[in-house]
Amino acid sequence: MERKKVVIVGNGMVGNKFCEKLKQKINDLEIIVFSEEPIRAYDRVHLTDYFKISSIDELFLLKNEWYLENNVKIHLDDPIVAVNRLKKEVESQKGITVNYDYLVFATGSAPFVPPIPGIEKEGVFLYRTIEDLDLIKAYAAKAKRGTVMGGGLLGLEAAKAMVDLGLEETAVIEFAQRLMPRQIDDSASMLLQQKLSELGLTCLLQKSTSQLLGDDRLTGIAFQDGSSIETDLLVISAGIRPRDELAKKIGLDVGERGGILVNAQMQTSDPVVYAIGECALVNDMIYGLVAPGYEMAEIAASHIVGEEKSFKGFDMSTKLKLMGVDVASFGDAFISEPYARTILLEDRNKGIYKRLNVSKDGTRLLGGILVGEAASYNMLLQMVNNSLPLAEHPELLLLGQQSESKSASAGLEALPDAALICSCEGVTKAQICDAVITGHCENADAVKKCTKAGSGCGGCVPMVKDLVNYTMKQQGKYIRSTICEHFDLSRQELYDLIKIHELKSYDHVLDALGRGHGCEVCKPLVSSLLASLWNEMILGKGNDVAQDSNDRYLANIQKGGTYSVVPRIPGGEITPDKLIVIGEVAKKYSLYTKITGGQRIDLFGAHLNDLPFIWEELIAAGFESGHAYGKALRTVKSCVGSTWCRFGLHDSVSFAIRIEERYRGLRAPHKIKSAVSGCIRECAEAQSKDFGIIATEKGWNLYVCGNGGSKPQHALLLASDIDSETCIRYIDRFLMFYIRTADPLTRTATWLNKMEGGIDYLRNVVVEDGLGMGEAWEQDMQLLVDSYRCEWKVAVENPEIRKRFVHFVNAPEEKDETVRFDSFRGQKKAADWNVSTY
Amino acid sequence: MNTQIDMKWLKACRIEDAIENGGVCLKLNNEQVALFYFARRNEWYATQNECPHKRQMILSRGMLGSLGETPKVACPFHKKTFALDTGECLSGDECAIKTYPVKVENGSVFIGMTA
Ligand code: SRM
Ligand SMILES: Cc1cc2nc3c(=O)[nH]c(=O)nc-3n(C[C@H](O)[C@H](O)[C@H](O)COP(=O)(O)OP(=O)(O)OC[C@H]3O[C@@H](n4cnc5c(N)ncnc54)[C@H](O)[C@@H]3O)c2cc1C
Ligand code: SF4
Ligand code: FES
Numbered sequence: 005m006e007r008k009k010v011v012i013v014g015n016g017m018v019g020n021k022f023c024e025k026l027k028q029k030i031n032d033l034e035i036i037v038f039s040e041e042p043i044r045a046y047d048r049v050h051l052t053d054y055f056k057i058s059s060i061d062e063l064f065l066l067k068n069e070w071y072l073e074n075n076v077k078i079h080l081d082d083p084i085v086a087v088n089r090l091k092k093e094v095e096s097q098k099g100i101t102v103n104y105d106y107l108v109f110a111t112g113s114a115p116f117v118p119p120i121p122g123i124e125k126e127g128v129f130l131y132r133t134i135e136d137l138d139l140i141k142a143y144a145a146k147a148k149r150g151t152v153m154g155g156g157l158l159g160l161e162a163a164k165a166m167v168d169l170g171l172e173e174t175a176v177i178e179f180a181q182r183l184m185p186r187q188i189d190d191s192a193s194m195l196l197q198q199k200l201s202e203l204g205l206t207c208l209l210q211k212s213t214s215q216l217l218g219d220d221r222l223t224g225i226a227f228q229d230g231s232s233i234e235t236d237l238l239v240i241s242a243g244i245r246p247r248d249e250l251a252k253k254i255g256l257d258v259g260e261r262g263g264i265l266v267n268a269q270m271q272t273s274d275p276v277v278y279a280i281g282e283c284a285l286v287n288d289m290i291y292g293l294v295a296p297g298y299e300m301a302e303i304a305a306s307h308i309v310g311e312e313k314s315f316k317g318f319d320m321s322t323k324l325k326l327m328g329v330d331v332a333s334f335g336d337a338f339i340s341e342p343y344a345r346t347i348l349l350e351d352r353n354k355g356i357y358k359r360l361n362v363s364k365d366g367t368r369l370l371g372g373i374l375v376g377e378a379a380s381y382n383m384l385l386q387m388v389n390n391s392l393p394l395a396e397h398p399e400l401l402l403l404g405q406q407s408e409s410k411s412a413s414a415g416l417e418a419l420p421d422a423a424l425i426c427s428c429e430g431v432t433k434a435q436i437c438d439a440v441i442t443g444h445c446e447n448a449d450a451v452k453k454c455t456k457a458g459s460g461c462g463g464c465v466p467m468v469k470d471l472v473n474y475t476m477k478q479q480g481k482y483i484r485s486t487i488c489e490h491f492d493l494s495r496q497e498l499y500d501l502i503k504i505h506e507l508k509s510y511d512h513v514l515d516a517l518g519r520g521h522g523c524e525v526c527k528p529l530v531s532s533l534l535a536s537l538w539n540e541m542i543l544g545k546g547n548d549v550a551q552d553s554n555d556r557y558l559a560n561i562q563k564g565g566t567y568s569v570v571p572r573i574p575g576g577e578i579t580p581d582k583l584i585v586i587g588e589v590a591k592k593y594s595l596y597t598k599i600t601g602g603q604r605i606d607l608f609g610a611h612l613n614d615l616p617f618i619w620e621e622l623i624a625a626g627f628e629s630g631h632a633y634g635k636a637l638r639t640v641k642s643c644v645g646s647t648w649c650r651f652g653l654h655d656s657v658s659f660a661i662r663i664e665e666r667y668r669g670l671r672a673p674h675k676i677k678s679a680v681s682g683c684i685r686e687c688a689e690a691q692s693k694d695f696g697i698i699a700t701e702k703g704w705n706l707y708v709c710g711n712g713g714s715k716p717q718h719a720l721l722l723a724s725d726i727d728s729e730t731c732i733r734y735i736d737r738f739l740m741f742y743i744r745t746a747d748p749l750t751r752t753a754t755w756l757n758k759m760e761g762g763i764d765y766l767r768n769v770v771v772e773d774g775l776g777m778g779e780a781w782e783q784d785m786q787l788l789v790d791s792y793r794c795e796w797k798v799a800v801e802n803p804e805i806r807k808r809f810v811h812f813v814n815a816p817e818e819k820d821e822t823v824r825f826d827s828f829r830g831q832k833k834a835a836d837w838n839v840s841t842y
Numbered sequence: 843m844n845t846q847i848d849m850k851w852l853k854a855c856r857i858e859d860a861i862e863n864g865g866v867c868l869k870l871n872n873e874q875v876a877l878f879y880f881a882r883r884n885e886w887y888a889t890q891n892e893c894p895h896k897r898q899m900i901l902s903r904g905m906l907g908s909l910g911e912t913p914k915v916a917c918p919f920h921k922k923t924f925a926l927d928t929g930e931c932l933s934g935d936e937c938a939i940k941t942y943p944v945k946v947e948n949g950s951v952f953i954g955m956t957a
Contacts, residue, residue, distance in 0.1 A: 007909070094907065104850060198914065511863075520910075521880070521882050521883060521913070522906075522907050522908065523907030523908065524916035527905055528905075546862060548864070549862070549863045549864035550863075550905075553904075553918030556903070557903070561903075561918055561919070563896075564898070750854060810873075811867055812867050812868060812869045813859045813860075813866040813877075814855050814868050814869060815869050818869070820867075820899055821875075822874070822899045827875075837898075
């Protein structure tokens with residue numbers, strides 16, 4: 005029997021998905037694809053990434069071999085120009101004719117180009133295909149000012165890309181009175197505008213363009229209100245128009261405002277002809293998103309193989325995917341009184357706007373808008389889509405992540421099995437849980453491989469992760485964090501074993517407790533444990549090659565391969581003479597100098613070869629290593645305190661110096677920072693540190709487990725009104741407890757957050773000595789304090805170690821000639837990465 | 843194998859100049875070459891010194907390790923890893939690095955390069 009033939013017009017995202025789905029369902033069909041574009045289907049959703057990536061390979065949706073292996077014939081760069089529906093035959097531009105049993109239109113859409121005088125000028129671009137982006141990129145190189153017409157999702161994405169391309173000024177013009185008019189309301193738009201201007205984007209609203217200016221080349225835009233702007237480049241993103249021209253020509257029914265009319269099975273007015281994706285008009289709607297397009301592909305493919313499925317409409321919720329700008333809109337975003345109750349949260353200071361629309365009886369969430377903070381988007385969307393009952397105080401949903409994460413597992417539990425988690429690939433909660441339970445997928449990547457969830461727009465990945473963890477916990481699976489393929493142990497187990505066996509080098513540890521040859525995960529971890537336990541010079545015993553890069557050269561590596569030099573300046577106190585030495589050294593070795601956020605001075609841009617010489621001079625002047633490169637004590641900041649300050653209760657500088665000198669060089673699971681403030685005004689910011697000390701009338705208050713960084717957290721009070729000796733004893737215990745039990749690369753704040761019993765338990769261990777370890781830990785600490793030596797002093801004095809600080813072993817005098825600097829405000833800076841970033 | 847024809851063994855350094863279980867950088871033929879002595883496996887490898895990710899002259903300062911049986915080096919900058927035997931990138935899609943043959947004779951290390 006002759007095999008039936010399916011011809012597909014268009015190899016965009018949806019046409020491609022259709023091929024894949026059809027192949028999965030049935031094998032004895034002949035599939036022939038015609039594509040207008042010169043390359044096979046790529047990920048249009050991530051088109052903008054094309055500016056950043058090195059090759060288009062990363063964007064292709066299927067490997068080239070897929071088409072070959074599956075026997076799907078694809079004609080690139082050859083659009084269909086005619087169809088004879090009586091003979092069931094298509095004809096391509098290059099003159100190929102093929103007959104079909106089923107014909108599928110997946111012709112997508114084209115950007116709408118408004119009929120404005122001057123639109124044909126050089127410098128006007130669209131934003132839809134790889135070719136468009138190539139043209140824009142080439143033109144942007146000589147342009148200064150860019151403008152995007154249209155402030156919708158796509159327009160904003162294009163505009164951000166202009167900024168990233170390095171255009172000096174970028175503006176968005178929008179006809180409506182707000183940005184993203186179809187997704188968000190006026191207040192949300194105001195906040196969004198503010199965020200975008202921080203990114204360097206100007207927004208011009210309520211602007212209707214009357215004319216494009218310039219002779220052949222675009223030079224500006226005139227508006228109907230009489231104003232105008234200058235611009236060299238214009239990207240049009242004013243909406244889309246379905247590509248229905250061919251369908252219209254061959255007499256298929258199309259909608260009044262465009263789009264190929266289809267029924268719920270995706271059949272056009274000719275039952276053997278289907279239309280899917282952005283060219284299809286279904287339920288009076290054009291769906292301009294990829295997820296509904298994939299659903300249409302599924303339905304059409306099912307129908308062809310005789311399964312009955314129908315298109316039931318699709319959720320149009322979206323999240324803007326610009327770095328640094330969280331905007332999401334879901335469900336019915338605009339419904340308001342009297343049809344719903346609106347709950348609003350607006351924090352202009354933090355730049356957060358949230359709106360939730362709740363049913364009048366307060367039982368269900370109908371939709372909403374999030375700007376500035378959209379971490380809860382996935383969960384809220386699920387609540388809408390699955391009509392989950394609302395708790396008594398829906399306003400709590402507006403609060404930040406903390407309250408959400410507590411309710412996260414309750415939320416996941418409430419989701420029905422059929423809840424669609426990944427709408428691009430149509431993966432449900434049940435399928436993901438099943439992948440974890442029966443498919444033994446233990447992380448989001450494994451689930452992605454097994455179910456494809458998260459491989460489309462990627463928006464659901466955080467939720468997939470939560471689901472994996474939730475399911476594993478439900479299964480009673482102990483999430484035991486072993487180190488890597490070389491050590492089947494947790495960090496704490498390894499710590500205890502190294503201590504018991506008194507192992508002192510990485511190789512000995514690997515031979516005794518591990519297998520294989522180590523890697524970049526276990527080497528630094530073991531090195532850190534060895535340092536925490538024995539405090540021997542970290543570059544000795546062949547351990548240098550097991551140190552993280554910065555530790556190995558006792559300096560932080562920078563762009564270009566040079567290093568920074570950070571001498572310790574305890575408590576931030578420094579004499580004029582020492583300042584002069586730093587200045588002289590910096591001048592001699594031509595280093596960029598900067599006051600750091602940690603109250604000391606960083607000297608950047610040192611060649612590897614120069615490091616020992618620089619340190620030799622600094623050490624001679626009484627400096628020592630600041631361990632800015634190590635997972636070790638960094639700085640103990642101080643405020644000026646009672647020696648000068650009229651409010652100072654105690655001498656905070658002296659105490660800070662004492663603390664810094666006690667714990668200098670102490671290696672830990674992560675870096676540790678401290679500060680001492682002379683009174684409750686807290687000028688040293690002690691409450692943002694791993695341990696912070698604040699003077700009181702009667703002594704010191706000791707705070708622990710604070711953190712700056714990306715998730716700032718205030719430190720918690722551990723003990724109050726204690727004297728200096730007690731304070732130091734508590735810190736000894738606190739630090740040893742942390743060093744012994746924290747996971748690798750875990751700051752004290754995160755360590756505490758994971759600790760059962762929290763601060764009360766910690767207080768019990770440290771202050772009340774609940775584990776009876778207090779004395780032992782104080783002794784351990786004293787051992788480390790007594791064995792301290794400045795690493796740099798050892799390094800410059802030991803010829804074996806010192807000789808490693810060269811770039812070429814066979815030309816030790818020569819510096820790396822590829823290192824480049826640019827001059828910058830009277831100093832220098834590292835030249836940019838050697839590759840273009842787009 | 844045409845490439846074999848014009849390959850020359852260039853003297854790189856003495857064995858003791860190399861670092862056990864680590865890398866050193868050499869200037870050979872006006873190129874920067876990273877030489878690794880994987881002492882735990884008693885194997886020698888040479889590759890280009892430039893990391894293809896951000897084109898940094900740095901791989902010789904990278905950390906050695908193994909992935910299953912494959913010997914690898916991790917770049918100090920962003921920890922992309924590359925197989926030392928084939929040069930293949932083991933993390934993500936960076937392009938592969940060049941590798942060169944190494945031999946050790948009479949206490950000296952030689953690297954095979956085409957002129
Ligand atoms: C130099 C400095 C910035 C400056 O010019 O002021 C700096 C520079 C770097 N910081 Fe920092 N941080 C500096 C103060 C801070 C502070 C402020 C402070 O200490 O009071 C913070 C927030 C406080 C905190 O740590 O809780 C800070 C939070 C971070 C973080 C985030 C840590 C976190 O827990 O989230 C990182 C990333 C990490 O460590 O993983 C980081 C990482 C880095 C690295 C090491 C990034 C890297 O791996 O290359 C930078 C190295 C620069 C270099 O080559 O020397 N830096 N960094 C500051 C050095 C202080 C010093 O004298 O040692
Ligand atoms: C920059 C950008 C960002 C986007 N971001 C998102 C997002 O975040 N989320 C989201 O859901 N969606 C997003 N989209 C939309 C998404 O890309 C589309 O919904 C999706 O690509 C539609 O797929 P399609 O196959 O229907 O159309 P297309 O991908 O446009 O494919 C249609 C193909 O058919 C070809 N064609 C047309 N006529 C013929 C003919 N006669 N013969 C042969 N071939 C023909 C066209 O050249 C084209 O290659 C974005 C789009 C762009 C441009
Ligand atoms: S904030 Fe970021 S960029 Fe600035 S020094 Fe710290 S790590 Fe580097
Ligand atoms: S430069 Fe090597 S990993 Fe980025």
